[in-house]
Amino acid sequence: MIRRPFLPIALASLAATAASAEPVTLPMLVPAPVSITATGGAVALGRSVVLVEGADTDAQTAALVRQILTAAGVDTIATARRLPATIDRPHIVIGVGDSGVVQSALARSKATLPTQREGYAIASSVVGDSGVVTLAGRDTDGLFHAVQTFRQLAKRGRIPAMVIADHPAMPIRGTIEGFYGKPWSMAERTDHLNFLATVKANTYVYSPKDDPYARDRWREAYPAATLGALGTLAATARRNHIDFVYAISPGPTVCFADPADAQALERKFDALRGIGITSFYVALDDIEYAKWNCEADKATFGPSGPQAAGVAQARFLNGVQAYLTAKLPAARPLIMVPTEYYDAKDSPYKAALRKDLDPRIVVQWTGTDVVPPAISIPDAKAATKAFGRKTLLWDNYPVNDYAQTTGRLLLAPYTRRQAGLSGELTGILSNPMNQEAPSRVAVAGVAAFAWNDRDYDAEGTWVTTARDLAGGDERATQALLTFFDTQHMAPTFGTQPWQEQAPRLKALFDQVRDAIANGDASARRRAIADLTERADAFAAAPDLIRAGLVDPGFVAQSRPWLDAMQLWGRALQLTAAGLDAADRGSATAARYFADARKLAGEAAAVRSIPGATRFDGPVRIADGVLDRFVADAPTLIAPPPAR
Structure with missing residues (x-):
């Protein structure tokens, strides 16, 4: 000692x-x-x-x-x-x-x-x-x-x-690495497993869509080096009391009626059992059931279609569950994600699963939509009825692999999931972003909600997660919260987001606009002084985040957003200076506003890290709020009359 x-x-x-x-x-x-x-x-x-x-x-x-x-x-x-x-x-x-x-x-x-x-x-x-x-x-x-x-x-x-x-409200809590695009590295997965332990999560599903040996080449054995790395990862999960679940996606090519395909899947699982993996998952999402992959399925199950697909999938999965029960009697049940993985409307496909699927098998469900704006207890009850069992929620937040998320990190708090869902769900798995460390902001909320949904504090969890990322440093914590606010937008597959953009910044700008439009000279000066102070903090936030107090993975994976934020911060400082000059009747206001527009253009041109996400593009910083204010500011105070 x-x-x-x-x-x-x-x-x-x-x-x-x-x-x-x-x-x-x-x-x-x-x-x-x-x-x-x-x-x-x-x-x-x-x-x-x-x-x-x-x-x-x-x-x-x-x-x-x-x-x-x-x-x-x-x-x-x-x-x-x-x-x-x-x-x-x-x-x-x-x-x-x-x-x-x-x-x-x-x-x-x-x-x-x-x-x-x-x-x-x-x-x-x-x-x-x-x-x-x-x-x-x-x-x-x-x-x-x-x-x-x-x-x-x-x-x-x-x-x-x-x-x-x-004690936990839900038995299954954690993440599913189920996004498209660049998968996490083994080092990032290790970091994520260590993080999951701190928020009392107990499940990690390995399901990267771009792992060829889990999807396109699912029948083939893993190279020895990759298998060894997965074994090391599974050991890290065990050390953190996390169930490492391996997911395979045979749907695009599988022949459900062919015993050879069932045997190929079992061989794959046998190899994974050999490195210490004991929990498994079969993903049947994002596939067509309007056609069969082989003549044997047509001969066995009849013409293709939703009901026939449900029957074929149930029979295939029941065989997998029987195999796992024989090999691993104490293991967790098989998990599956169905082809109709969103909404809770009854259908011939769901009816077939409800009737034929082994009741032990856990079914995942993404809510009322692929990216649902909210999930209520009635929604979950409807899913329970449709699938014939309580479902495991696959929550597509904060995943950013679809077009509406281009240029975004999704850093808003986890919210709009109804307290009491633990009575109708077997658990929640978050589908995170391609960026592992920034994903923790939302995943911490998912884990906290799944542990105790009735006493979950979204805002408090959000702030605590920022403090943890900042190593407890208060200035870095506040800088992170300022940054999170610029990435508050939570899109859906439609045009309407389920969380608004930059609510803190918008409230500031609304106050400034109101003071300039309706206040007296003293109110205008106070509002512009407050804007100047906040602009200085905004511009300084990226350097505080980079200073070494914040998790290095977070800094590296957020780099272009921090770069763009700093430029936007300087543009906001110049905008505040322009408003101050205009309020004093100074002709220098025009120069400040022109310089702000130039910096805003540079900030808007910063692009995401090539290949880091499925859709590359210009990064977005408080878009629709910050850019609009910088553009509108020159019109808020009329210039003095020409002499």
């Missing part, structure tokens, strides 16, 4: 007194716990703690607790198997619920452990000048989730005395 000199006793006593005088506040936790009750006081971690491990605590989870304590400034971590009679420094108890030391520690705080899978309890209590913090899991996954909550608590150095009882 590492030791550092302790403070002199007098100084330590003063520090402890000062710390005890600080108000105790409950933290903003993401996801929000089901129940959190403050009991008074706080446990300061200090520099030395004792870690008490239950007998069945896995080594990796215990190692994670040590990392968290070290990051919180703890120098010395002693170990013990039970709590002593006298608590002379903070004791951290970790373990699953049937461990005697855990039960004893929970009893000290009159805390009980949730009965649900993946549930956990955290109980912290002040004992004399120190205290006990207990992290208890219903199972090993629950303990891991408790540690992730402890990670958030420990950043403050003082753990409020409280009892948390928590």
Whole structure:
């Protein structure tokens, strides 16, 4: 263990007194716990703690607790198997619920452990000048989730005395890498799995549309190097208590009636089982069912069409489920995405699946549309009725692989999903962007909603995610929120977006317009001064984000947007200067406005990284809001009369 000199006793006593005088506040936790009750006081971690491990605590989870304590400034971590009679420094108890030391520690705080899978309890209590913090899991996954909550608590150095009882609302929570265009790299997937763990997600589906061995060449074996990389990725997922699900997309060429194709799929899965993958998925989206791929299907199922396709797919998938049950009796059920994956209207195809598909098989559904503007409980109930089972929501947010997203990052909060959906869904998987790190802004919201949809705080989760990306730095956090606002647009497949663009910036501009149009001289000056201050912050935000405090993957993948934002920020500064000059009757206003127009043109010409997304193009920064204001500003104040 590492030791550092302790403070002199007098100084330590003063520090402890000062710390005890600080108000105790409950933290903003993401996801929000089901129940959190403050009991008074706080446990300061200090520099030395004792870690008490239950007998069945896995080594990796215990190692994670040590990392968290070290990051919180703890120098010395002693170990013990039970709590002593006298608590002379903070004791951290970790373990699953049937461990005697855990039960004893929970009893000290009159805390009980949730009965649900993946549930956990955290109980912290002040004992004399120190205290006990207990992290208890219903199972090993629950303990891991408790540690992730402890990670958030420990950043403050003082753990409020409280009892948390928590468990997930939905059994499946996470992401499906299901977009078109450039897939994530293995390094990006590793980063994403590490991130998913922090928001208590438990599922990652590997389904990149541009992996040829998962779609166009699905019958072929993976090259050894690729198979090895997938095995490493699956091991990373296990370490993070995430179910790695491998998805195959045979639909474009499969012959449902041909035993050889069923055997080819089983061989593929056998190879993947050999590297530690035990969960599987068959994707049948984005294919035609107006024609068969082989004569055998026509002979077996009759003329092509929706109902025949449903029968053929059900029979094929039932065979896959039977194979998996024989090989992996304890594994999760097969997941499938149907050809009719959106809306909940009944149809001959859905009726065939409802009648013939093995009830164990999980069906994915994207909501009322491919990119739905909202999802309600009645929507989900209709899907349950149509497919004959509760569905797993494939939420196409924040994916940016369709034409309406050209030039955009999608960074608005995850919202307009109705509280209570957990009663009608088996879970939610977000389809993220080609840009992994920026995707975390929305994915954190998806995971938080799936964990506790009834207490989900979209705005609070959004801000907390920005703070995490900024490494806790407040200036970088505010810079990120300014940037997020410029990428607030959430398009659909139609012309009407489901989230508006740049609401914070628009509110500022509306205030400025109103003050200039309707206010007196003092109101105009105040509004223009406020605009100048905000323009300076806007222009400075990209450099604050690039300064090294923000996740480097986020900076690299957002590069052209940050470049364009900086140019737009300078244009906004010049616009504010032009309005100030015009308000004072200065002839320099025209020059400021002309320079602003020039910079705006340069900003609008910045393009996305070639090949990074399915549709390349000029990047968009608060479009329809910022560009309009810069263009309109010269007309807001009439120039002085010519002399």
